[in-house]
Amino acid sequence: GAVVSQHPSWVICKSGTSVKIECRSLDFQATTMFWYRQFPKQSLMLMATSNEGSKATYEQGVEKDKFLINHASLTLSTLTVTSAHPEDSSFYICSAKRGTSADNEQFFGPGTRLTVL
Amino acid sequence: DAKTTQPPSMDCAEGRAANLPCNHSTISGNEYVYWYRQIHSQGPQYIIHGLKNNETNEMASLIITEDRKSSTLILPHATLRDTAVYYCIARRGYSGYALNFGKGTSLLVTP
Numbered sequence: 049g050a051v052v053s054q055h056p057s058w059v060i061c062k063s064g065t066s067v068k069i070e071c072r073s074l075d076f077q078a079t080t081m082f083w084y085r086q087f088p089k090q091s092l093m094l095m096a097t098s099n100e101g102s103k104a105t106y107e108q109g110v111e112k113d114k115f116l117i118n119h120a121s122l123t124l125s126t127l128t129v130t131s132a133h134p135e136d137s138s139f140y141i142c143s144a145k146r147g148t149s150a151d152n153e154q155f156f157g158p159g160t161r162l163t164v165l
Numbered sequence: 166d167a168k169t170t171q172p173p174s175m176d177c178a179e180g181r182a183a184n185l186p187c188n189h190s191t192i193s194g195n196e197y198v199y200w201y202r203q204i205h206s207q208g209p210q211y212i213i214h215g216l217k218n219n220e221t222n223e224m225a226s227l228i229i230t231e232d233r234k235s236s237t238l239i240l241p242h243a244t245l246r247d248t249a250v251y252y253c254i255a256r257r258g259y260s261g262y263a264l265n266f267g268k269g270t271s272l273l274v275t276p
C-alpha cells in the first residue's frame with residue numbers, strides 16, 4: 049500500500065510552452081502533498097505545500113504564477129509549469145502524506161524529468 | 166528541524182555491512198531521526214526511523230547513541246542495488262511539514 053504515482057515520467061517541451069505534471073496517491077487519501085525539484089547533483093528542494101481544497105503555500109523564491117499547483121481532490125495534485133524555459137529543466141518529485149494526524153510518513157512519487165529545449 | 170551532518174560519500178564492498186554515520190548534535194527531545202535513500206533518477210524511499218531506541222526492519226538497522234547526538238544506519242549485507250544517496254533527517258514526529266533534505270551521503274557499493 050501507500051503508492052504515489054506521477055505522470056508523465058519524462059517530458060520534453062519547447063521553450064514557452066506549458067507542461068502539466070500529475071501526482072496521484074493510488075491507495076490512500078492525501079490531505080497534503082508536497083512538490084520538490086532537484087537539479088543535477090543537488091538535493092531535493094521543496095517548492096510548495098499543497099493542501100486539498102486550499103491554495104498552495106510556496107517556498108521563498110518559487111514563483112507561484114509560474115508553477116501553478118492544484119489539489120482539487122484527496123488523491124490528485126497537479127503542477128503546471130507555465131511558459132517553461134530551459135532553466136526550468138529539472139527532476140520534479142511529489143510526495144503525499146496520509147490523512148491521519150498520527151501518521152507522519154510521507155510517500156514519494158517516482159519523479160518527472162522535464163527537459164525544456 | 167535539527168541540522169544533520171553526513172559524509173559526502175562512502176564506498177562499500179558488496180556483501181559487507183555499510184555503516185552510514187550521521188551527526189545531529191542539536192537534536193531536541195521530540196525529534197526523530199529518519200533515513201531515506203534515493204536511487205539515481207527515482208523518488209526518495211523511506212528506510213527507517215527512530216527516537217532513542219535502536220530500530221531494525223527488513224531493510225536496515227538504526228543505531229542511535231545514548232545522548233542522541235549521532236546515529237548510524239547499517240545495511241547489513243550491501244548489494245549493488247543499495248548504491249544510492251542516503252539522507253538522514255531529524256524532525257518532530259507527527260508533523261505535517263515537508264522533509265528537509267540535506268546533501269546526504271552518496272554510497273557506492275562495488276563488486
